[in-house]
Amino acid sequence: MNEIKRHTLAVLVDNEAGVLSRVARLFSGKGYNIDSLAVGTTHDPAVSRITIEVLTDEKQARLICMQLRKLICVHSVKRLAAEHAIRRELVLIKVSAPTHEIRNEIIQIANIFRASIIDVATESLTIALIGDDSKAEAIQNLLDEFGILELVRTGMVALERGQYTIDEQTKEKGEFDYGKNVL
Amino acid sequence: MQMTGAQILMECLTEQRVDTVFGYPGGTILHVYDELLNYPGIRHILTAHEQGACHAADGYARSTGRVGVCFATSGPGATNLVTGIATAYMDSSPVVCITCNVDLPLLGKDSFQEVDITGVTMPITKCNYLVRDVSDLADTVREAFAIARGGRPGPVLIDIPKNVTTATTEYEPLSRSQHGKTGKLGQLMKRSSQDFKAPEPDYRDIDILCDMIRASEKPLVICGGGVVRSRADWEFEEFANRIDAPVGITVMGAGGFRGLNKLATGLVGMHGSQASNMAVDACDLLIAVGCRFSDRVALQPASFAGNAKIVQIDIDRSEINKNVETAHHIIGDAKRVLQLLNERLEQMDHTPWKDYVFSFKTVTEYDEADDRLTPRQVLDAIARIAPRDAIFATDVGQHQMWALQHLHFEYSGQLVTSGGFGTMGFGLGAAIGAQVGNPDKVVVHITGDGSFRMNLNELSTEQYYDLPIVTVLFNNGALGMVRQWQTLTCNGRHSQTTLDRGPDFVKLAEAYGIAGRRVTDVEQLEAALHEAIDGGRGMVIDCAIATDELVRPMVSGGGRITEFMVD
Numbered sequence: 001m002n003e004i005k006r007h008t009l010a011v012l013v014d015n016e017a018g019v020l021s022r023v024a025r026l027f028s029g030k031g032y033n034i035d036s037l038a039v040g041t042t043h044d045p046a047v048s049r050i051t052i053e054v055l056t057d058e059k060q061a062r063l064i065c066m067q068l069r070k071l072i073c074v075h076s077v078k079r080l081a082a083e084h085a086i087r088r089e090l091v092l093i094k095v096s097a098p099t100h101e102i103r104n105e106i107i108q109i110a111n112i113f114r115a116s117i118i119d120v121a122t123e124s125l126t127i128a129l130i131g132d133d134s135k136a137e138a139i140q141n142l143l144d145e146f147g148i149l150e151l152v153r154t155g156m157v158a159l160e161r162g163q164y165t166i167d168e169q170t171k172e173k174g175e176f177d178y179g180k181n182v183l
Numbered sequence: 184m185q186m187t188g189a190q191i192l193m194e195c196l197t198e199q200r201v202d203t204v205f206g207y208p209g210g211t212i213l214h215v216y217d218e219l220l221n222y223p224g225i226r227h228i229l230t231a232h233e234q235g236a237c238h239a240a241d242g243y244a245r246s247t248g249r250v251g252v253c254f255a256t257s258g259p260g261a262t263n264l265v266t267g268i269a270t271a272y273m274d275s276s277p278v279v280c281i282t283c284n285v286d287l288p289l290l291g292k293d294s295f296q297e298v299d300i301t302g303v304t305m306p307i308t309k310c311n312y313l314v315r316d317v318s319d320l321a322d323t324v325r326e327a328f329a330i331a332r333g334g335r336p337g338p339v340l341i342d343i344p345k346n347v348t349t350a351t352t353e354y355e356p357l358s359r360s361q362h363g364k365t366g367k368l369g370q371l372m373k374r375s376s377q378d379f380k381a382p383e384p385d386y387r388d389i390d391i392l393c394d395m396i397r398a399s400e401k402p403l404v405i406c407g408g409g410v411v412r413s414r415a416d417w418e419f420e421e422f423a424n425r426i427d428a429p430v431g432i433t434v435m436g437a438g439g440f441r442g443l444n445k446l447a448t449g450l451v452g453m454h455g456s457q458a459s460n461m462a463v464d465a466c467d468l469l470i471a472v473g474c475r476f477s478d479r480v481a482l483q484p485a486s487f488a489g490n491a492k493i494v495q496i497d498i499d500r501s502e503i504n505k506n507v508e509t510a511h512h513i514i515g516d517a518k519r520v521l522q523l524l525n526e527r528l529e530q531m532d533h534t535p536w537k538d539y540v541f542s543f544k545t546v547t548e549y550d551e552a553d554d555r556l557t558p559r560q561v562l563d564a565i566a567r568i569a570p571r572d573a574i575f576a577t578d579v580g581q582h583q584m585w586a587l588q589h590l591h592f593e594y595s596g597q598l599v600t601s602g603g604f605g606t607m608g609f610g611l612g613a614a615i616g617a618q619v620g621n622p623d624k625v626v627v628h629i630t631g632d633g634s635f636r637m638n639l640n641e642l643s644t645e646q647y648y649d650l651p652i653v654t655v656l657f658n659n660g661a662l663g664m665v666r667q668w669q670t671l672t673c674n675g676r677h678s679q680t681t682l683d684r685g686p687d688f689v690k691l692a693e694a695y696g697i698a699g700r701r702v703t704d705v706e707q708l709e710a711a712l713h714e715a716i717d718g719g720r721g722m723v724i725d726c727a728i729a730t731d732e733l734v735r736p737m738v739s740g741g742g743r744i745t746e747f748m749v750d
Contacts, residue, residue, distance in 0.1 A: 018301065018313070025305060066501035072310040072330060075374055169376045171385065172500070175514040177375040178382050179334040179499040 006035065007061040008053050008085055008158050010166050011068060012075040015041055015048040019073045023050060026067050032056055038089070038155035047075065049166075051157045069176045076173065078166045080158050087158040090128065091136045092118070096147035097125045106146060113139045124149060132156070184355075188317045188348040189218040192281070193225065195324035198359060201252050202226060203243065203619055205236040209256020210296060211345040212283035216254075228619055228648060230612070231640040233260050237267025238612025238638070239619070240278045244271070245599045246574055246617040248414055250332050251278045257285055258296030261342070262303065266606060268338045269307040273603025274435060275412055277336035279327050280304075286346040287315060300342050309337035317350040322366035325357070329368055335499040336412055384515030389523045391511055392470070392494055396528065399468035401536045402428040403488075405451060405480075408435025408602065409473010409497060409517045411595040418521035419472065420444060425525060427533045428470075429540045431459035433480055434587060434602040436473070442591030446537075449545045452480035453738050454584045457543035460736075460744045463488050465539070472496045473517045476506040477603065478740065484508075486743050496520050547588060547735045555729045558582070558657065560705050562589040565627060565655060568712040573625040574599065574617045578610035578634030581663035584734040586629045608637030611654070615641060618650045625716055628654040632682055633662040642695035645721050653715045654723045656688055659730045667733050671748055681730075692723035701725045 013019045020039060027034050036053040054061070061079065068077045080087075097103045103125060110117055110127050113135065119126035129139055136153065160166075186194065192215060196204070205228045208216040219227055230236040233255045240251030251271075255264050261282040271278045285294040301311045310330050312323050320343070327339040357365065363372050396402060404426070410419050419439055423430045423446050430440050431451030440447060449456035451463060463469065469491040474480065476495075481487040484507045492510035495503055496517060503512045513520050549559045562585060575590060576599040577583040583600055592598050599617050601609040614628035635656055645652050657663075666680040692699030700711040702724055715722035736750040 018305075021302070022305060029306060063505065066503075066505070070499070070501045072371070174376045175385075175500040178514050179497070179501075180375075 002057045002059070004055055004057055006053055006055055006082075008051065008080040008082070008087065008156070009061075009065065009068070010078045010080055010158060011050040011052065012042070012166055013048050013050060014073045014075070015046050016073065019048070020050070022071055022073055023052075023068065026064060027052075027054060030060070030064070032060070032064075036089070036153075036155040038157045040157075051155065053156055070180055072180065076166050078160070080160055084161050085158045086161055087132050087156050088130055089132070089136065089156045090130050090154040092126060092128055092152045093140070093143060093148055094124055094126045094150040095143050096123065096149055098123055102146060106143065109139065109142050115139065184353065185351050186354040187214070187218070187351050188320050188343060189214040191317070191320050191352070191354045192324065192343070192348070193218050193222045194354060194356065195321055196225060196252065197222065198325070198357065199250065199328045201250070203228065204252045204254055205230055205239040205243070205616065206254030207233045207236055207256070207260060208254070209260045209283075211257040211285055212254060212260070212348075214345070214348040215281070215283060227254075228615070228644065230615070230644045232638065233263035234267050234608070235612040235615070235638055235641040235644065237264045237278065237280065238270065238606075238609050239616035240280075241267060241271045241276050242576060242599050242613030242616030243620040244276050244278055244616070245274075245613070246596045247620040248596060249620070250328055251276070251616060253278065253280050255280065255282050256296065257283055257300070258298050260296075261298055261300040265303060265307070267612070268304055268340065270601050270604040270606040270609055271338040272307045272309070274601065275336050275408060276338065277331040278338040279331050280338060280340040282340065282342050283348060284313070284342050284344045287344045290344065300340065304340050307338070308340050311340040311342070313342045313344075314347055315344070317347050317352045320347065320352075321354060321357075322368065325362045325366065326368045326371065329362060382515070384513050384520050384523060386523070388511070388513045389520065389527065392513060393524065393527045395468055395492060395494065395511065396426055396470075396531075400533070401466045402426055402468040402470065402533065403462045403466035403491070404428050404430045405469065405471040405474050406430055406432045406436035406440040407472055407474025408433065408439075410436055410439030411473075413473065413498075413517040414595045415439070415518035415521055416441075416595050418518050418525060421525050422521045422528075425528050425530055427531045427537070429458070429462050429537060431455065431462060433474055434600065437587055437600070438592040438595045438597040439473075441593050443593070447545070448540060450584075450587055452744070453482060453740065454588070454734050454736065455738070455744070456545045456547070456588075457736060457747070457750065458540050458545045460738065460747075461543045462540045464490070464745045466491045468492050468494065470494045470496065472521070473498070475502045478506070481507050482738055483741055483743055549732070556702070556704065556708065556726050558585040558728060558732060559589055561655065561657065561708060561726050561728070562586060564705055564708050564712060565629075566590055568709060568716060569627055570625050570716075572597070573627055574621060576600070576610050576614035576617055576626060576628045578630040579605045579607045579664075580631045580634055581659075581667065581732070581734050582629055582631040582634075582657040584664075585657070607634040610634060611638050611641045611645070611652075614652045614654075615644055615650060618652050619648070626650075626652050628652050630654060630656055631663060632656060632658045632660065632688070635688070636686075639691070642692065642697055642723075646696040650721060651715070651719045652721050653712065654721075656723060656725045657728055658688070658725050659728045659732065661730050663732070664734070666731075667737075670731070670733070671737070672739070688723055688725045698722045699725065701727070703727050
């Protein structure tokens with residue numbers, strides 16, 4: 001119960017100013033560092049989806065979800081269990097590549113990881129990689145010896161496997177809606 | 184019809200049938216105050232300070248059950264509301280605060296009296312808004328009121344830049360019944376899985392609780408603030424009588440259950456009675472209605488009601504299993520849940536269990552002092568002389584706990600007190616709000632010398648609007664509650680808690696144009712109370728009580744509920 005592990009939360013929110021800080025402050029208020037955060041609009045332009053990864057114990061993760069659900073700007077919240085979630089992030093890595101040989105070597109590594117070369121210059125290469133954190137970590141370790149000039153990650157996005165969606169009408173959702181909005 | 188933002192705001196307040204606003208004008212809210220002159224149906228109470236205005240709106244809301252409204256200008260005007268908003272938030276009181284901000288183009292430029300008040304109040308409001316476009320204003324105000332009063336009530340803040348108050352747009356009047364069908368509120372309702380016309384608790388959950396009650400031999404009910412907010416007094420009393428269970432009352436629940444009902448065990452928790460706390464420890468089923476098990480009630484969550492199955496009835500799902508782990512819960516409005524339970528339950532009898540619980544004390548005996556008034560003497564005199572339906576507003580500290588222990592409240596909204604946030608200085612503002620909202624009732628403001636000094640500038644408001652508030656001041660020349668903690672937990676080292684200084688409260692009251700009386704015995708106190716209450720005039724009655732009187736009993740924070748430090 002008190003074991004600290006990574007929790008992936010998917011949150012649907014109004015696509016409006018200030019919503020992100022309303023969501024983020026629930027974490028800062030309890031002193032948790034958000035491990036990864038990704039925000040973008042969904043197929044409904046009025047709705048954004050936030051994927052948050054946070055390291056905490058089970059009880060606190062549950063508490064944060066309850067507080068999130070209480071916010072008026074939040075439509076739905078779902079905790080994605082590691083075994084049922086597909087998690088991906090995009091990593092861009094700019095590597096130092098001053099010579100022909102080094103460039104070739106880096107390109108080979110990129111190919112093995114099915115990463116793509118998206119920019120080439122005389123002194124550097126930029127690689128784009130899509131994957132989960134283990135893949136990103138592995139390529140990072142290999143590229144370290146060539147000298148990573150810059151690295152940027154989008155933050156993890158995640159969906160549940162199978163036909164389940166975040167919008168399911170459950171008894172619990174009804175219970176939250178009861179006290180949250182308008183009677 | 185084309186209207187300015189300020190006009191639309193006034194029209195929307197009229198839509199909500201707001202007839203009273205508490206507030207304080209300023210530079211950015213200029214046009215709103217100008218428009219106020221055209222709306223004689225909205226009475227504005229000018230307080231001495233924005234904090235007083237917010238407490239007054241809160242007191243108005245708590246005592247009437249309607250939404251309280253307050254106005255403040257940008258910058259310091261807005262930040263002065265913050266303590267008041269947090270107080271309302273912690274106690275789930277429906278307050279709508281309207282602040283104005285600098286012109287939109289000036290936002291974010293550190294302009295004169297600019298503050299990001301929506302950012303500041305994010306953690307202490309149910310929701311807040313910065314209205315950037317005048318065409319959103321009407322919908323925003325409608326949504327704000329619905330959210331403030333709906334579900335679990337709470338404060339909502341609307342921040343309107345000054346140039347939005349002068350911008351014009353088309354305004355279409357809309358009756359309140361139509362608000363949920365259009366605009367933002369319509370969208371909000373549509374995406375919810377609940378039918379907000381008539382949301383119903385889950386009947387299966389109700390049946391499960393009925394079975395649990397039937398199986399229980401030692402049930403205990405806790406009356407929390409949710410009973411008061413839902414005005415479920417009648418249903419709650421019927422429920423308690425029917426299952427024949429003792430009832431412990433929390434600070435916020437006071438008034439939800441008649442204190443004189445023979446099932447009442449008194450306050451529960453840190454300053455809970457012996458009977459309440461022993462019952463919590465011994466019961467086999469604890470049913471908490473509208474109670475969030477704060478750390479002042481469930482002092483030690485792990486051992487709290489250790490022999491019982493805990494059932495929580497609450498409107499807010501996020502309160503379930505937050506502070507204590509429960510065996511079962513029902514989500515719903517207290518009034519409706521209790522109605523459904525009452526329909527299903529037969530009359531029960533738990534005489535042996537009650538005999539056990541009531542073998543413990545429900546009230547604390549205080550020694551009679553020879554030269555000074557005791558807290559109990561003061562409160563007994565108030566109870567004798569004040570009408571039965573008098574409203575009591577308290578500040579925070581020892582006097583508050585004494586009032587909760589010794590006054591027996593009879594209906595929801597009779598007690599206005601800052602429970603969750605513990606805001607010293609809340610009382611006078613709240614009393615003003617309660618008196619404005621209930622002009623036919625007597626309002627008694629119970630305070631201590633520490634709390635009273637914090638916001639006593641509102642005496643000028645009391646005087647100007649001729650509000651007959653009776654302030655009873657427990658003057659022990661100390662910050663009594665903190666001093667009590669120092670006595671009990673800091674080896675009696677009293678650091679900065681002695682208030683051996685002015686002012687002379689009687690002279691001060693007179694300076695504000697309010698009668699002041701200093702009393703040292705019961706006879707003088709009764710005479711002063713009669714003079715004030717029978718004469719229908721505001722008064723400050725300064726009662727000298729002993730400096731080292733303690734609130735008893737007391738369980739230490741985080742301690743087992745039956746381990747009394749003092750009894």
